[in-house]
Amino acid sequence: MAFLTDISLGQYYPGDSFVHRLDPRTKLLSILCFMTALLISFEPIVLIGFSILTLVIIASSQLPLALVLRNVRPFIWLFFLTIFVHVFLTPGRLLYTMPLMSLKITYEGLTLGLIYSVRLVLLILLAALLTLTTSPIELTDALERMLSPLKRFKVPTHEVVMMLTLSLRFIPTLLEEAQRLKNAQVSRGASFEGNVVQRIRSIVPLILPLFISAFRRADDLALAMDSRCYTGGEGRTSFRKLVFKSADYLVLLAVLTSLMLLIIF
């Protein structure tokens, strides 16, 4: 269960770079635009452009490159699967036939497989960059502000966003707990190897205590919030006000115009 320690989902890496200082709303909007652009275009040239852009963002965020790239690791099998499926199942110009299973590799398949994987890598990297450079509090502030128009339709935006923050906050805690429980059960002779049935069965001594402690934590948290007079969103002000600076306007302008251009052409 090595992946337990590899996951850096939603991790924040404090810093004071240009990217860190941008308004979280700018970052969130830009990422949304990037993702839309990535998903609507099939041109290799666009993908190359985005790869360069991603590298530029990484460089200007002053994050260690390895830290950013590590986010891709848990998805490596997904890339293999993507490439595999596309390479062998897309009809088109024949490049090579596998000798044993008469599997056909086509030119179209190869390009499509590559395009889809590069897309996935870029999507993951961009999402990782957002959370790495934006603290959860900033992120949820931004979300709440951006979703606030929905309040008119009686959508409990504040509550939804708060739930999101809490789940982000507890991911590392639960992972740590899982690691601790795993150590404890291994010390009692539990084994997490073997065939599928054995593995599923071996997960019970891990999952059950984990659920119990998660529920207890939730209870404690609710009590703590209650005793600090938490009442929800109405009339609640925040300590830090989000203010757009000139850099934010510039970035947003650039992002939106490029998205427009991409859609038009």
Added chain:
Amino acid sequence: MDNYLHLKHLCFKYTGIGASTQDVLNNITLSLGVNECVAIIGQSGSGKTTLIQHFTGLLKPSSGYVFYGDQDIWAKSFRKSVLRKKIGLVFQFPETQLFEESVAKDIAFGPKNMGLQQVDIEQRVVEAMQAMELDPALFRNRSPFHLSEGEKRRVAIAGVLAMQPDMLVFDEPTAGLDPKSVQRFAMIVRRLVEAGKAIVIVSHSMDFVAEVADRVIALHAGKLVYDGNPCDFFADIKRLRDIGLERPSLLEALDTWHRPVPPFLQGVISFQEFQNKIKKFAHFHEL
């Protein structure tokens, strides 16, 4: 029995990006396994919990060796499951690891994993429950989730005890227990030592350490700063202050009451010994 667990020049640091480059453990050499009660003490963050996880190969040292007998436990041919039967680890707040529907089933989890016969498992469960002062007739069919926190902890410890390891390692066994349960636990530890087990206890409570330990191992910032008998350790006030530890309250009290300490109380650090000495003294002088 001789010492059979040897740590040699063991260093450990966490790997990965963003991890501190400082050693969590720095050049630790020590031997364990004799029939005695060893206390591992040190401030929070001194590396105590990290150290005990090396005993059964849950963590791999960045450099240095762990030997079980004369075998390197990280050698390819070594099966760690053997080690984990011989050395029982009881983690902090072990009550959180309970998961079965009844106390007896939970305690049987370890022995069952060892592949024992049902009859043997049954016997071990009963023995472990008795050792932990849990009456089998009362507790065996109850759900572990409906017990008090102290009882839960005893069930969890019984679960490790039922595997009948030669060495038992406890991480903060008295944290969060009421004074009576702490006393009860001290009794249990003493009985385990009498039964021939090697006991290792990681603790913050100097009173508890003074009460049960035959040997003290002190860690400070990942380094081993003392390995020897508890009396000498608690006598050196300067070192204690340097590594951020307190003296047992009995010693503090004796200092305030009478200085220097009367000869017949010299070297006494545990309340139990203190009581015995006082009784003897009173008896001798017909007080």
